[in-house]
Amino acid sequence: MGQLVLLIASAIAGQEFYALLTLRYFRPRLEPVADWIAGNRSEQTAVAAGGDASRHSSSCAFGGAVAIRSSAGLVWCLFAVWLLSLPAWGILVLYLAAFVVLAYANGLAFLIFERALQPVLDDIATDVSDEAEIEPSAFASRRLLSALPAVSAGVGVLVVGLVEGGHPGLGSCSRRLLSRWLWR
Amino acid sequence: MFARWYERFGPRYPQLLLGVALRVEYIVVALSAAALSLYVDMSWASSFC
Numbered sequence: 001m002g003q004l005v006l007l008i009a010s011a012i013a014g015q016e017f018y019a020l021l022t023l024r025y026f027r028p029r030l031e032p033v034a035d036w037i038a039g040n041r042s043e044q045t046a047v048a049a050g051g052d053a054s055r056h057s058s059s060c061a062f063g064g065a066v067a068i069r070s071s072a073g074l075v076w077c078l079f080a081v082w083l084l085s086l087p088a089w090g091i092l093v094l095y096l097a098a099f100v101v102l103a104y105a106n107g108l109a110f111l112i113f114e115r116a117l118q119p120v121l122d123d124i125a126t127d128v129s130d131e132a133e134i135e136p137s138a139f140a141s142r143r144l145l146s147a148l149p150a151v152s153a154g155v156g157v158l159v160v161g162l163v164e165g166g167h168p169g170l171g172s173c174s175r176r177l178l179s180r181w182l183w184r
Numbered sequence: 185m186f187a188r189w190y191e192r193f194g195p196r197y198p199q200l201l202l203g204v205a206l207r208v209e210y211i212v213v214a215l216s217a218a219a220l221s222l223y224v225d226m227s228w229a230s231s232f233c
Contacts, residue, residue, distance in 0.1 A: 003226040004218060011217040012210055019206035023199065030198045038195040084224055094220075101216040105209040112208055116201040119190040154216075161222030168223055 003083055010079055014072040015105075021068055033120060036127075046127035049120075069106075073098040086170060093174040100154055 036049035077094040080086070086094075164172070190197050220226070 002228045004221050004228050007217045007220065008214045011213045015209055015213045022206055023203055026202055027199060033198050034195040037197065084226055101212060105212040108212060109205040109209050112205040113202055116186045117198065119187040120198065158219055161219060167225045170223060172223060
């Protein structure tokens with residue numbers, strides 16, 4: 001099996017591990033929303049479901065799984081450095097790059113989940129009186145800002161990698177990453 | 185599209201969509217791992233043992 005295939009397969013395996021843990025974590029927390037959809041409908045359950053839906057769409061991006069994900073990212077970096085026979089300092093560069101990628105991927109999942117919950121929130125809103133207050137997600141108002149550094153760094157690294165011929169190496173990759181961040 | 189899925193899946197919808205959203209990240213993760221090949225020489229097929 002090629003090294004590229006192994007790297008992609010291991011990255012996807014790590015992502016699946018993270019996805020399974022995250023789904024397990026959120027199952028009980030999304031229960032009030034599922035209950036409300038199933039028919040347990042009252043003003044009280046609607047407010048609880050609306051609050052949970054709003055809150056959990058943001059914690060999907062920054063929930064308690066961050067530590068697990070960071071550890072999985074580090075394991076992947078160690079594996080990549082070993083597989084490609086890279087120097088030890090490559091761990092730091094790869095981890096920095098992985099951090100950017102995972103931040104972007106998290107943000108993407110959050111935006112999709114937030115958009116997907118819109119019909120549920122619209123439905124819940126019909127059951128809630130004007131006086132009831134559902135606390136909005138604090139993260140929602142900063143969504144674009146959170147994606148910007150990751151997009152900027154990611155595009156910079158990708159474009160330079162595509163334009164430069166051959167394999168410029170990890171040193172070049174780290175310089176691109178740092179210059180994109182310092183430029184911001 | 186999401187409204188149709190919401191009607192179709194009912195109470196399973198939030199958990200199902202969270203699962204889908206997390207799996208969309210596969211694309212980002214896989215492409216990023218592939219992007220490393222722009223900087224570091226690596227084998228694409230079965231030359232590595």
